[in-house]
Structure formats: C-alpha cells, structure tokens
Amino acid sequence: MHPLVKLVLIVVIVIAAVVIWGRVMGRKDPDRELVGLTDTVRARVSREISAGHKINAIKIYREATGAPLSDAKRAVDGWFVPGQGPGVRDAAASFSEGRLTDEGRARISELIVAGRREDAMSLYSEATGASGAEAQAIIRTWDTTQNY
Incomplete structure (x- = not known):
C-alpha cells in the first residue's frame, strides 16, 4: 500500500474515533442529576x-x-393523541391527585354552565399545567352535574 494512502487511512480512523468518542462520552455530565x-x-x-x-x-x-x-x-x-397518550392520563389524574382544588372545580363547572368553555379550558390549564389540547379534551367531557 502506498505510504500516502496509509497516512490518509490512519487520519480517517483517528477522526472517526474522536467523533465517536465525543458523541458517546462528550455529552454526559456526571455531576448533573x-x-x-x-x-x-x-x-x-x-x-x-x-x-x-x-x-x-x-x-x-x-x-x-x-x-x-x-x-x-x-x-x-x-x-397527546385524543383519547390516549400520557398527556390525557396526566390531565385526568389531576382529579384523583388533588392538583385541582374544589374551588377550581366549582369555578370550571360554573364557566361551562355559563357557556364560557374557553375560559374554563384556560382555568383548567393554569390549575393543572395541562396543555391546551389536554384541557380541551377534559372540558369537552366535563360533567357539571357531579360534585367533583
């Protein structure tokens, strides 16, 4: 093999090794939890x-x-896919995990009864941290006759 070809091959191998090493080890921060x-x-x-x-x-x-x-x-x-996905489960879990207060539930029910669904969705999003799509899915199925 020609010496120049050997040199180019060695340089390519070294560069590939450095790039692979950087991708595998370079981005890990051992101090970050x-x-x-x-x-x-x-x-x-x-x-x-x-x-x-x-x-x-x-x-x-x-x-x-x-x-x-x-x-x-x-x-x-x-x-979030309507009816499934972690977003819907997280939003629905806000009822059982107490992230939505009784006062918040009552206020949301009042807004829905008054025909102000957009305001109800905003309030739900603020109270639970749900996305707009999640809040829309929950408010769409909200039962105002139940005492949450």
Whole structure:
C-alpha cells in the first residue's frame, strides 16, 4: 500500500474515533442529576407542545430524563393523541391527585354552565399545567352535574 494512502487511512480512523468518542462520552455530565418526569416537567413539555414548540419540548424531555434524541422525539410525538397518550392520563389524574382544588372545580363547572368553555379550558390549564389540547379534551367531557 502506498505510504500516502496509509497516512490518509490512519487520519480517517483517528477522526472517526474522536467523533465517536465525543458523541458517546462528550455529552454526559456526571455531576448533573436527572429529575425525571415530574409534574412540573410534564407541564412544561405539554405547554411547549401546545404552543407548537416541539423542539423545545424534546429538549426539556431530554434534559429531565437523559433519553436519547430518538426516544425523546418518539415520546413527544406520542405525547397527546385524543383519547390516549400520557398527556390525557396526566390531565385526568389531576382529579384523583388533588392538583385541582374544589374551588377550581366549582369555578370550571360554573364557566361551562355559563357557556364560557374557553375560559374554563384556560382555568383548567393554569390549575393543572395541562396543555391546551389536554384541557380541551377534559372540558369537552366535563360533567357539571357531579360534585367533583
């Protein structure tokens, strides 16, 4: 083999090794603790998705979980589908987990009865951290006859 070809081959191998090493080891911060999918993180991801900022939502998800880009993108892509997905479960869980106060529930029911569904959705979003789409799904099925 010609010496110049050997040199080019060695340089290519060294560059490939440096790039791979940088991708595998360079982005890990050993001092940073992952917070996981807390209610606050879920609310931030939901707000970014509803605002149409999918890239920011993926970034927030990755920072909290340490997930690879492909997994974070897949999670954000499936975050809210009407009737399924973690967003709906999180929004619906606000009833059982007490994130929505009795006063908030009563006020939402009053707004729905008065025909002010948009205001009810806004209030629900603020109280629970749900996205606009999640709030719409919950308010659409809200039963004003029950005493939540």
